[in-house]
Each structure stands twice: as structure tokens, then as C-alpha cells.
Amino acid sequence: MNIVIVGLGNIGGSFALSLRENAREHTVYAIDVDEDTLEHAEHEGIIRQGFTDPEKIIPRADLIIFSVYPLILKSLVEKYIPLLKENVILTDVTGVKRSIIGQIEPLLPESADFVFGHPMAGRENRGLKYSSAEVFKGANYLFTLTDRNRDDNVELMTSLIKRMGFKNVSSVTPEFHDDVIGFTSQLTHVIALSLINSDDVERNTKQYTGDSYRDLTRITNINENLWPELFVMNKDYLIDHIDRFKSQMDLLKDAIETEDVETMQEMMVEARRRYHDLHNLEMPESE
Amino acid sequence: MNIVIVGLGNIGGSFALSLRENAREHTVYAIDVDEDTLEHAEHEGIIRQGFTDPEKIIPRADLIIFSVYPLILKSLVEKYIPLLKENVILTDVTGVKRSIIGQIEPLLPESADFVFGHPMAGRENRGLKYSSAEVFKGANYLFTLTDRNRDDNVELMTSLIKRMGFKNVSSVTPEFHDDVIGFTSQLTHVIALSLINSDDVERNTKQYTGDSYRDLTRITNINENLWPELFVMNKDYLIDHIDRFKSQMDLLKDAIETEDVETMQEMMVEARRRYHDLHNLEMPESE
CATH class of the missing domain: 3.40.50.720 (NAD(P)-binding Rossmann-like Domain)
Incomplete structure (x- = not known):
């Protein structure tokens, strides 16, 4: 060809x-x-x-x-x-x-x-x-x-x-694609942008970062001529994913505020289960 | 010694x-x-x-x-x-x-x-x-x-x-430590947990992930016997960082909803500036 x-x-x-x-x-x-x-x-x-x-x-x-x-x-x-x-x-x-x-x-x-x-x-x-x-x-x-x-x-x-x-x-289908990409790619970029832009620049944060901050902001070297149009073309699904994410975050925030350790542990165990599934790993029975 | x-x-x-x-x-x-x-x-x-x-x-x-x-x-x-x-x-x-x-x-x-x-x-x-x-x-x-x-x-x-x-x-100082760690480490774990737990498990998302989703969820293999106590001991700073992050996210969400491309581009350029600073890279003049 x-x-x-x-x-x-x-x-x-x-x-x-x-x-x-x-x-x-x-x-x-x-x-x-x-x-x-x-x-x-x-x-x-x-x-x-x-x-x-x-x-x-x-x-x-x-x-x-x-x-x-x-x-x-x-x-x-x-x-x-x-x-x-x-x-x-x-x-x-x-x-x-x-x-x-x-x-x-x-x-x-x-x-x-x-x-x-x-x-x-x-x-x-x-x-x-x-x-x-x-x-x-x-x-x-x-x-x-x-x-x-x-x-x-x-x-x-x-x-x-x-x-x-x-x-x-x-x-x-195009609909399924836009839904799942709205989650795995667009929501993650929205999160990373919001995280790095919520940093207090007076603090010189880079001296105090571990791997987690670098992991979560790696995708912020973003092409500003491409992404806004992608967000706009998919805004129905993307807004929906942002709202679902915010609801999860509010549940965790409430648990922190009320010092509800048990709920936090349940959320973490669920997250670990999903992490292991994502990476095709077996979840250890107990550690 | x-x-x-x-x-x-x-x-x-x-x-x-x-x-x-x-x-x-x-x-x-x-x-x-x-x-x-x-x-x-x-x-x-x-x-x-x-x-x-x-x-x-x-x-x-x-x-x-x-x-x-x-x-x-x-x-x-x-x-x-x-x-x-x-x-x-x-x-x-x-x-x-x-x-x-x-x-x-x-x-x-x-x-x-x-x-x-x-x-x-x-x-x-x-x-x-x-x-x-x-x-x-x-x-x-x-x-x-x-x-x-x-x-x-x-x-x-x-x-x-x-x-x-x-x-x-x-x-x-201990205060500065808890403030900055609340941001670079604790907030990032709260975000990662909320992201992976907001996934629709019926979707079998792992077939549709790129690097960004794996980057943002890497830290969710979390020790549920350690982290709740860390969150609780630092909840004043942590809640404050969660709220600042949510405010940034709401600004971006508003720009998406109103299709305000210019504001999104400004946020992305600011994020790229911070990305380059974090990694001690020079920001390209224009691309």
C-alpha cells in the first residue's frame, strides 16, 4: 500500500x-x-x-x-x-x-x-x-x-x-469512546491542571515533592492549542466525570473531617482492589 | 556510631x-x-x-x-x-x-x-x-x-x-512541613483515591487507559493502616488544600461549560510554566 x-x-x-x-x-x-x-x-x-x-x-x-x-x-x-x-x-x-x-x-x-x-x-x-x-x-x-x-x-x-x-x-461506538476517554484522559488532565495551578508559588514547592506530586503533574506540560477544543467537543461527558470525581472527593473529605477512619480504610481497600485489577495483579489477602 | x-x-x-x-x-x-x-x-x-x-x-x-x-x-x-x-x-x-x-x-x-x-x-x-x-x-x-x-x-x-x-x-518548621506535605503528598493521595474510586467498574476501563490514568492512579496501592491516621493528624492543612484544589477545578469546569477557550489556554500556559519550573526546565518561548 x-x-x-x-x-x-x-x-x-x-x-x-x-x-x-x-x-x-x-x-x-x-x-x-x-x-x-x-x-x-x-x-x-x-x-x-x-x-x-x-x-x-x-x-x-x-x-x-x-x-x-x-x-x-x-x-x-x-x-x-x-x-x-x-x-x-x-x-x-x-x-x-x-x-x-x-x-x-x-x-x-x-x-x-x-x-x-x-x-x-x-x-x-x-x-x-x-x-x-x-x-x-x-x-x-x-x-x-x-x-x-x-x-x-x-x-x-x-x-x-x-x-x-x-x-x-x-x-x-463513538459515544462509548467519548465517555471513557472523558474519564481516563480528559478528567485526568483537568485534575492535573487544577492540582499544579492550586500550588502556592511562594512556597518553592519543588524542594518538598515526592514521587506522588511528580506523577500527578506529569501531564501538565499540555498543548494549549489542542486541549481546549477537545474539552469543548466532549463537554457533556467531561462535566459529568468531573462531577462524579468531585462527589468521591467530598465523601473522602467528609471522612477526614469527621475522623472516620473506618470509612477511609474502606475507600483505600476499594482503591487498592481497583489498582490491582488495573494492573492485572492479584490482591494480597492481607498484609 | x-x-x-x-x-x-x-x-x-x-x-x-x-x-x-x-x-x-x-x-x-x-x-x-x-x-x-x-x-x-x-x-x-x-x-x-x-x-x-x-x-x-x-x-x-x-x-x-x-x-x-x-x-x-x-x-x-x-x-x-x-x-x-x-x-x-x-x-x-x-x-x-x-x-x-x-x-x-x-x-x-x-x-x-x-x-x-x-x-x-x-x-x-x-x-x-x-x-x-x-x-x-x-x-x-x-x-x-x-x-x-x-x-x-x-x-x-x-x-x-x-x-x-x-x-x-x-x-x-513543623508547621511548614505539615502544610507543604498536606499539598504535595496528602492532597495527591486524596485525588488519586477519588479518581480511581469514581471509575465505573462496569466499563472495564483498563482497556481504554493511556499513560495519564496510570500516572494519576499509581499511588492508590495505598496502606490503609497508615494513611487514615496521617490524614487525621493533618486535617486542618489537608482540608484547606482540598478546598483550594476544588476551587481551581471549578474555575476550569466553568471555562469548559461556557466554552471559554481563552481562559482554558491561560490556565494551560500557567500550568506549563509551573511544570517547567518544577522540573528545572526552560519554558519554550512559543511552539
């Missing part, structure tokens, strides 16, 4: 590197606005050839991987539609799905199959120089299927993604 | 291993209730000798390191007081200080100097088998000084702790 990666940033670059490592029978091209990035990627053998002009390569593409900000995805797809090869497969890496799918599906010609996807291996550092085939290994991948998708294309994409080292490759 | 570690669990064991690696001129003994642990530690050369009976070793101790649960610390100190050598130094590893110091200082004989300390390198796994000299390397250490402490003893302890690989060794 001719694979064209649109947007050779961190994730797009990681796709290119991972395809080179795990699926050498395909030829990988890239489209980007930055000529230096394309030249560097060609020179390093990360891609076969780079283009700033989609007309020169989109007509030959069998698979197009859009690795761009959600806000520009729709306009790019619109621009590429007249250029698409018959039976082309398209995919994306966007972190929210319902809104994106609603914008894009009505535009698509009959034979073009957009298999919407989400590699759960985002990194906060931007640009090709932070790309790596390693970040995909063991990570989760979500496809959000719609009635338009053809089974053989979904199978092809699933198999390709698995070869790249992803562990759990699941197909879910 | 003869150093006696009281409580050969994860932290006590890490002290023994680190002293063996970094301060071989001292002789390290241990007191524990578990004879198997002591025998194993002797056999592995982690300690010179282990005792279940304090009378056999406390009278020869120049430095006693209490690595035990806060609730039993006071009764142990009471028991050891008649056995203490003249001019002995004592220290602890407790995560909250005002309450502990208030309980213990009044008990001490004139010549005994308790230099209260807190290695910020806790690990959730319990027991000697998880001990390691490595966990102390690069970690922060806090001493909470009182009017009773002698300068030469504080200097001796600081120097010993630095040799063990700790990076920032600070001396602060």
Missing part, C-alpha cells in the same frame, strides 16, 4: 517510524506544511518522500492517516476529497469522536472508508524529534466504528495497528 | 541498605517484632545483628532511627526512654510532624536529642523485600527542627542523609 501520513508531528512521526519497523512492505509518504521537517524525514529514511502539495501524492494513496489538530481536520478532508483514489481508507488520531465523525462522514464519497481511530499513546512533547516507534508498544488503540465502515477495511486497519505493537485494539 | 533501626520494613530496610552502601564506618542494628525478617537481614549482611528485645541494644545506640507507624511511635519512645544512652540522637520518618512532635518532646530526657525527619521517598509496597538504597537517591528530605535540637546533631544528621544520596535536605 501507499500510506500517506498527513501531519508529521510527534504522533505522525511515530506512525512513520513504527511502520518502517513493523510493516516494511508498505511505502510511507508524508504531507506537512514544514519543508524542513519533510526534508529531515526523507534524509533519515523515516518516509519515502514528503510533500507540501497534497495533489502530488493523495491521488496515489491507499491509506491516509490524518495526524493533525481536530479543528483543521474537516477542512483538510474537504480539500482532499476531489483527489481521493477509489476505495481509499482514511483514518485519524483525534482524541474525541462524536463531533469529528459528525463533521466528516457527510462529506465522504461513497467508496472512501474513514475508519476513525485513537492511539492512546499521546505525548506532550510536540514535533517529529520526539517521535518514536516505542511509544506505541503495549499501548491501547480504539477504533470508533460507524455503519459506513467495511469489515475488510476494519480488519486491515486492526491488523496493521496490532503489528505496530499496540496491545488492546478495541472497536467501540 | 552504633545505629539502631527500629522497624525493618520498606523504609527501615532502605536505610539499612543505604547505610551499608554509603556509610560503612557505622554499625547498623535493627529491632523488629518479626524474627524471620531480622534473621534474613542478618544473613544477607543488611544489618550486623537483629533484636526483638530493645533492652539488648538500645543502651548501646548512638543513633536510633524509628521507622514505624506514627500511632505506635509514642509508646515505643516511652518504652525506650529508661534505656537510652547519654546524648543519644533519635530520628523518625513520619509523614506528619506537629502532632508527633507534640506527643514526644515532653517525654524526652534532657540529653536525648530527637531530630525529627521525613524522607520523601515512600513506597507503597510493604516489607523489607521491597527495600533498596536506590529509592533515596535524588529524593528530598525534610528535617523539622525545634528549639531543643542541638546544631551539631542537626549537622551530623544532615551530612549522613546527604551521603545516602538525598538531593534537597531542608530544615523547616
